[in-house]
Amino acid sequence: MAHKSSSESRLSPSSYEQDITHLLAPRLAYFEAVARHEHVTRAAHELAVPQSTLSRAMVRLEADLGVALFARNGRTVALTPAGRTFLTTVERALAEVERAADSVRADADPTSGKVNFGFLHTMGSETVPALIRAFRADHPRVRFQLVQNYGEAMLARLRSGELDLCLTSPVPDAPDLVARRLDEQRLRLVVPDDHRLASRKRVRLSEAADETFVTLEPGYGLRRITDDLCEEAGFKPRIAFEGEEAETLRGLVAAGLGVALLPPPAVARPGVVELSVTGQRAVREIGVAWLDGHPDTPPVAAFKEFLLSRRGHLLPD
Structure with missing residues (x-):
């Protein structure tokens, strides 16, 4: 039977980094709570998890890192020098996660969320400002992240997730997009x-x-x-x-x-x-497009419904 060499059996640096991240991420909040309380029972009570679960998680964390993070005295613990170094970075990481969660919740808020909206250059002077002004009459706190570009560039941004909706021409016909004709301009x-x-x-x-x-x-x-x-x-x-x-x-x-x-x-x-x-x-059809299967936040859903309600009346006469 052929045996793998030791170099083949070891994880590459990038694979190791991905695996250790997956191992550590669920335990970081547990570690921070134990370090802050310096007591397993009190940390378990705050986190609403069994004390035994928390203790095992800390043992596995140290085993995965190969470093002792705590000096133990019964249920009371104290950070080792390595634990203090680790805690500093963990606190920053958890704060970043919290900020990210706050940001995405704010963007999805029905009354004050954000719509990432793209439109053609020729729509920028009158049409889009008039649309946003009319929409914000009923949704005054909704925010817009606007991108002005040509059609193919906006469709690329739709596919990458940078845009929620875009006004474009010609109206695209692609299996991964949903598009609805809204109006036309005589050239x-x-x-x-x-x-x-x-x-x-x-x-x-x-x-x-x-x-x-x-x-x-x-x-x-x-x-x-x-x-x-x-x-x-x-x-x-x-x-x-x-x-x-x-x-x-x-x-x-x-x-x-x-x-x-x-x-x-x-x-x-x-x-x-x-x-x-x-x-x-000689006409140019104008349509709205979005990524098929992409879930809408409440503000995006509201703006999409508003645009569709303007069919035939999108452009000035």
């Missing part, structure tokens, strides 16, 4: 005010086939929609600039760098004309 072809099409109110996208475009970078939902609409209109857009923010693109259109397909602006910008696109359904 407009934005041209400089001295452009050959500027005198028009409506335009077919195919009429801009020879133009250069300024667009958002690949990975942005609006860029994908732009590419798809141009392909549907029979051309591939020539890209002069790829950016990260819609209003920057409007400024570049005003400067004559190209044309752009964009949702309506929060505030009208001088130097550009915004044309309705006909012949195609």
Whole structure:
């Protein structure tokens, strides 16, 4: 029969650290109470555990550490120098655990908890502030941790647990996510005010086939929609600039760098004309998404219900 070498049978340092942590963690509060009282019976009474259970736990703790933590005299105990060193760190560790517990309880509080909420850059100037203002009329103490980013980045944060909910476009279709369509925006072809099409109110996208475009970078939902609409209109857009923010693109259109397909602006910008696109359904759907199976805290559940109640009325007219 083959025998394992001594090096194979020993735990690696990382495995040992994980195992010793699992062994020690349940006993740290017991140790702190015994050290504080210097008496096993009084500590057992405070912890509401049998004295025999507490005594055995301390013996196992010392055995696992390989160090004597207490000098015993009957049920009275005194810390050894090693025990005093261990106690200092244990007290800090338990205080951190308590702070962590207080923090997560506070975040889940129905009246004053926290919602981690992501949204698109184009939703930041008016839509999201108006939503939060309306929600806080009935939930004035709920707190928000806000993330403004493009769609794929927010979905990654949903999957990592950094976000509870996000407003995104296009509405995602993925097995690990739940998404609900809330509203849509009609996209407009934005041209400089001295452009050959500027005198028009409506335009077919195919009429801009020879133009250069300024667009958002690949990975942005609006860029994908732009590419798809141009392909549907029979051309591939020539890209002069790829950016990260819609209003920057409007400024570049005003400067004559190209044309752009964009949702309506929060505030009208001088130097550009915004044309309705006909012949195609040129819209951007906006939806809310969350991680499937992820339990909601009460404030998250309340905000989710609020968003779903705004279907068809999420965006300003």
